[in-house]
Amino acid sequence: MASRSVSPGGALLRASRMFSMPAPLPPPAQEAAQATFRSHSDTATSAYPTHQVITTLSHARKEGDWGLKRPLPLRSTTKSSTPMLRIKGIDTIEQITDYTSGADHGLSLLKFQELGLPISTPSSRISSLSRSDSGARSVFDDDIDCTDIAAKDRAKLVDQRWRFSGPWLAGMSPGDFKKYLAEKVRPRRTAFRNFLKEKIARGLNETAKERALDRAEEEPPEVTVESILDEQVTEYLREVRNQNAILYQLVGEFLDLAPLKPPSDITSDQLMGNQRVTLAPDTRNPYAQHGPPKTHPSAGLSYIRTGAYMENHPVYGPQKEHKPVEARVLRPRSSQHHSAKLGIAGFVSESQAGDNIHNQKSGKSPLRHFDPELQGGAKLYVQPELASVDSDGKLRIKIKDSVDLEAELVARELIGEGEGLFGQQPKQVEEVSKETLRRHYSTKTSRGAQDYGISMDS
Amino acid sequence: MIIRNFGVRHGRQVLSAPPSAPSCLRLLSTQTTTAVAGNEAAVEQLAALSATHAAREARLAAKRQEREIAAMPSKFKKFIAYQKETEKLGSEIERRYLPDEIIRNPPHDASLEDLLAAQCHMGHHVSRWNPANSRYIYGQRSDIHIISLEQTAAHLRRAARVVEEVAYYGGLILFVGNRKGQMPIVTRMAEMAGACHLFQKWTPGCITNKDVLLQGGQLKIVDETDRELQGFDEHLRDCRPVTPDLVVCLNPLENYSMLRECAVATIPTVGIVDTDADPSWVTYQIPANDDSLRSVALIAGVLGRAGERGQQRRLEDAKQGVVAWQTPKDVTTFVNRVNKNIKAEAAAKEKKRLAEGGPDDNGLKPADLMTEEEVLAEMFGPGAVPSKY
Known part of the structure; x- marks a missing residue:
């Protein structure tokens, strides 16, 4: 279909930033169901952002100019150190611009991108006990990231699609x-x-x-x-x-x-009964187990295709492991069935089940014991391994079941904690402060009482 | 103060520093006059001892200082060299965005891109529209009406032409913008166009009831090159307050009474018409966003520039002797009346003189009382008078 020719102004408008703002998404199902969304935490954000977050230049922000219908009130927009807004209405019937802060999701995105994790397809084994999860692939792999499929090929390519x-x-x-x-x-x-x-x-x-x-x-x-x-x-x-x-x-x-994953175990009823056990055909579609995603499976969080890159340290050289990150224990393990909740880069993740370093029965692991004395809660270093977006739009981060101690020390050292690992810490160059110099050179100038021969030495 | 503790108490420096006797004396004399004779020797000894010690300290300090000073030039050279080496690094920002640039230095014409960047296309919520504006509306998006950029540009050009020509013909222009934040815009455009500005509330009746409200306002008569003319005091005392010849209104919605008065007084008006405003309130509409200060600044800037061009053209033509505007009728009448009076007065005086036979107004000059020889001597000097005469 040939696009209709438009006037120069229309072409400009179509390419403008205002027109490139996406339409807001429907709110997460769980929050929409409850008339007034109340989370366990008053600082919790909704599962995924529904509106585009916008920002502006510092000069323009001082004038209240956000590129919108009218300048925004300076009192509520100039004080934030994270100038991000989400616009709910450029103009409303009350003649105001409806906006709220968008820093929550904006900062979550920045923090997630700092992790350097690629987004992978959801794992087929949700609580995988195996160490290697070979089922995860990048969502940008060519054969599973395709939406432009002819109608006759749709059935054939059912295992490679995410949009149905x-x-x-x-x-x-x-x-x-x-x-x-x-x-x-x-x-x-x-x-x-x-x-x-x-x-x-x-x-x-x-x-x-x-x-x-x-x-x-x-x-x-x-x-x-x-x-x-x-x-x-x-x-x-x-x-x-x-x-x-x-x-x-x-x-x-x-x-x-959308394809369905057949149940993995056949119930005794079906085995005992006379009728033939007939199940849906098995599928290799990664979204069959937990449902297809609503948006592109990356959700725009990260565009890197693989985590198989090496980090370089200025002193220690290339690192075998990625930099571990500090996670906060949001809730320790309460029982055998409830794993501990960890906060990583603003996202909640669950600790791995099974026998691993986060799951030691002995010792005072912060994952098992809640310490009320600790200001801000217990923190520990974890190694994020995989991230995927589920069909509800929530980000799931899977952490490795162990953290390389060496990598943790290097990470600590990089932020100024801990001692030098291998060599000595770089020597501090002794600098003469301005104050000392000034005092030194001003010995000949007048110094109040001393000019009169009164010394303060003793 | 006890003198034997003096050395200890006042330290080495007093005694070591070139022991100027007067200061010592002054010190002692101010403190005490009863020095015990036996202690004088001890004081001297102590003074000598601390003097040598302090002298050594001073020498060391001086050396240290010299060393540092000696080290300074090389460090400074290094610093300069480093600075020279690194000054070429980094990027040069040739054009940076400054929000008030559009007020300080507005463009002569607004391109579609300028209008788009200044948010001129954003109308009001679709439910607030005035259907009379449908011809300016391009469509709707995000629940607001989008004003067609071509319409804005065309209407802005037309309005700029109006402002320019009114300025060229010596008209009085009034710029009105009394929303919050529009003061710098209005004053700047009035400054450019040599016009009047209003950034506060319009006092209702300033046009329809001007004789009462604007009574006693200062007026002046200027010539074609804008120089003030004297001799019109009598006329200025009697004449009525002036009204503008063109009113530019940046926010017509808040100035209904003013625009109504202008309409009554047949004063043309230019106004920014947003999608919720009635375009029939103003004579020359500019369909654009009137809420954004950036949009208003751009449109006002273009109009101010147009006024500036008109004034420049008018003054240049005046220098060439071309005057496009006509003197107001009341001023012409006054001038004619004054001329007539002067002529009549002169005629009456002449008539009176002739009737009385008296000397004319000029009176006697010294030359009238001199002989012709004296006059010649006065004119050419005593030696210049021909002898044969």
């Missing part, structure tokens, strides 16, 4: 599912029958062709879609009714449903 026009059935509530059936699915009955006719015709043609090849005969004339009778379709439906996998595949292709 249909819903992810496992994430729907029963009410939503019923509504979906009534509003979206039922009106498409005839379309589905036509879709089945196509399928039947293709199947018939393929088998006929194969048979002809086997018998070295001439190819029979093709069966057209129109020649398939309604009775044939009904018969086919009866056939596949008991074959869940095939039926799901057909329905999923027709409605473009």
Whole structure:
């Protein structure tokens, strides 16, 4: 489709910053459900930002100029050291610009980018006990980051897509599912029958062709879609009714449903029962387990494709491990089932289960014991390993189950804590302060009482 | 003070520093006059001892100081060399954004990019629109109306032309902007265009009831090169207060009464019309955002520049003897009346003189009482008078 030609002013407007502001996202489902969102913490931010955060130059900020309809009040916009705002309305019916601070999510983004973590696809094993998680890949890998797919290839490339026009059935509530059936699915009955006719015709043609090849005969004339009778379709439906996998595949292709991961363990009911155990076909789509993401799976948090880079230290050279970061223990382990919550770069992460350094039963680990004496809570160094955005838009950071002690010492040293690790700390160059120099050179000048021969020595 | 403790108490420096006798004397005399004879020797001994010690200290200090001074030039040279080496490093910022640049040095014409950058395109919330502005509206976005930049640019050019020509024809322009923060804009544009400004509340009736409200305001009569003319006191005492010939209003919504008075007095007006304003309030509309100070500053700056151009053209033409404007009728009448009076007075005086036969006004000059020879001598000097005469 050729774009309509626009006037010069229109072209300018289309390229302007105001027009490039994205439309706000719907608020996170959990917060939207509660009329007044109350979190456990009064400083908690919503799971993901819904509005674009804007900032302005320092000179313009002093004038209140944020590039909006009117200058913003200086009292509330000039005092912050993190000038970030989210604009809820450029102009409202009350003739005011509706804005709030956007520093919470803005700083979270900056802090996350400081970690240098790539965003990977969600892990198939959520509480993985294995040390290596080979299931994670960068969300920018070419074969899984594609949205421009022709309609006929959609079913074929189902394992590589993250955007589907249909819903992810496992994430729907029963009410939503019923509504979906009534509003979206039922009106498409005839379309589905036509879709089945196509399928039947293709199947018939393929088998006929194969048979002809086997018998070295001439190819029979093709069966057209129109020649398939309604009775044939009904018969086919009866056939596949008991074959869940095939039926799901057909329905999923027709409605473009997001793929579902079949349950990993088969319940005893199914094993004991007489009926055949038929499950949805297994899929290799990384979003099948927890649902496809709402936005691009990176959520714009990080654009680096891999974490396989090496950090360099000015003195110690290239480092084997990435710099560990200090995490705050938000909640120690309460029981066997609740792992400890850690705050890393403004995001909440859970400590790894299983036998690891964060999970020692002996000793006074801050992850097991809450120390009320500690100002600001306990902190410990952790090594973030993977980050992924789940289908709710929340960022999940997975930490390694151990921290390299050497890397921790280097990290401590870089921020001025701890002793020199390998060599000696650089010598401080002794500098003569200005005050000393001034005093030194002013011995000949008048010094009040001393001019009169009165010394203060004794 | 006890004199034997003097040395201890006042330390070495007093005694070591070139022991000037007068100061010592003064010290002693101010403190005590009863020196015990036996202690004098001890004092002298102590003084000598501390003097040698202090002298050594002073020498050391002097040496240290010399060393440092000697070290300074090399350090300074190093510093200068370092500075020279590093001054080429870094980037040079040739053009930086200064918010008040648009007020101090506004452009002569606003391009579409300028208008866009100055937020001129942002109208009000769609529910606040005045349908009469639909011709200026390009569309809506983020729940506000977007004003067409082409419309703004075209209307701004037209208004600038109006301001320029009014200034060229010697008209009196009034710039009005009485929203918060518009004072520097209004004063600057009035300064450029040689016009009047108003950044406070418009007193209602200043046009329709000017004879009462503006009574006693100062007026002056100027010629074509803006020099004040004398001799019009009588006229200025009698004449009515003036009204502007063009009013430029940056916020028409708050100045309804003023614009109404202008309409009644058939004074043309130029106004920034946002999407919620009524465009029929002003004669020459400029559809633009009137809330942003940057937008207002840009539009006002272009108008101020236009006024400046008009004034310059007028003064240049006046130097060439071309005067485009006409003297107001009341002034012409006054001048004619005064001339007529003067002529009539002179005629009456002449008539009276002739009737009385008296001397004319000029009176006698010394030359009238001199002989012709004396006059010649006066004119050419005594030697210049021809002898044969």
